[in-house]
Amino acid sequence: MTEQASPAMYARLLAETLGTFVLVLGGCGTAVFAANFPDAETNTVGVGFLGVALAFGLTVVVAAFALGPISGGHFNPAVTLGLATAGRFSWGDVGGYIVAQLVGGVLGASVLALIALGGPSGYFDAARESGFAANGFGEHSPDGFGLGSAILVETVLTAVFLFVILGATARIAAPGFAPLAIGLTLTLIHLVSIPVTNTSVNPARSVATAIYAGGWAWGQLWVFILFPILGAVLAGLAYRPMFGRVATT
Template sequence: MKKYLAELIGTFSLVLVGCGAAVISGKTIAAGAPAGIGLLGIALAFGLTVAVMCYAIGPISGCHINPAITVAMLVAGKINGRDAVGYIVGQFVGALLGAAVLYAFQQGASNFTMGEWALGSNGWGPGYLGNYSIVSAFLAEAVMTFLFLFVIFATTSKLGTGPMTGLAIGLTLVLIHLVVIPITGTSVNPARSFGPALFAGGKALQQLWLFIVAPLVGGIVAAWLWKGVFETKA
């Protein structure tokens, strides 16, 4: 249960801090307020949260905080089915709680309204950030999740970077966000998309399937590649 609770806390933190940075600090809040943190700031919020959690809960659960990572680890034979289910349940509950707390924060703002894709929800198409197509959205999420998992497999292997693993994984997520935010808002994590979408409803909830399927596809392909080509038996 400690492992599952650690995954819940880690995913809660990722949604609250990452999505919170996007919706609260991502743009100028009011006249005379300092300029928002922008795309780079949002990317750093997500990446640094993952890096911090890697060091905080990594020794407990491995710090997946992402169902795509857990499924990929299951496919690669690095986690058993029982733990995989416990991890994924913890991740989705944590994401839901993170979105709930962020929603509570936002209700305290005098100008807050629950518009389409609220609370940092992921999406695509007309009206969403760069107005990218569903094909672009699916490719971006699948390919970037593949690269993310490849880095995770490599840095956590015997050939990895040891004490620098958490930082390498966090910085990889920063780089992914710098590319994908205009396309989908960047998910590469079904739980991260689930929490905000459940509160936002509307198009965010209708489009949630892509942010479950595409990251899982990318993660599974990375697991197959790592296990079949790069993993050594020594």
């Protein structure tokens, strides 16, 4: 997940688009279609919170291994901004990466919406009514957590995520293991925070699902854009004085 200078910019942007597409398709798709099956009342074979957490972690592992050598494997605007803040990514490339990530996320959510439209009668409407895997707080939190809890969990856990990314991709880190460490960290983050906010730590993922969740998701979306970015930037600012010299020598 570090900056790759050799591939052409179009290839890097395409990789970020595809990686974010896979993240939303795999993680949010599991939440929409497989978390509760056949339904929430008789969830006999659904994967539940654990399955959704694993799905998000696995999508990052596979996408980072496949596409990380091309783009660095950010797949998340907060990650891009955090890496730039830490001095590990060019600020000049930030805008293009964020646009690519947003496009990939929206494409992923749109494919999920098309799949839901092809389901049994009323399936898409039921998916929207249940939130379409969007992030929320208050009455839209899976367990009713309020705004303060949402702000805290998104800020702190995104900062933790960035610390792991920065450490796992440092020059002194064990080569080849970064995607696994990062994916497992994302799984752990989801296990902690799905009940609180349905877990964002990724503004592109939040924007993508808000499109199909309805008006309430747009009204709460600012939390899941602002505070993951805040957590990532704080981690980037803290990492350089704490570990930057060690990690880059």
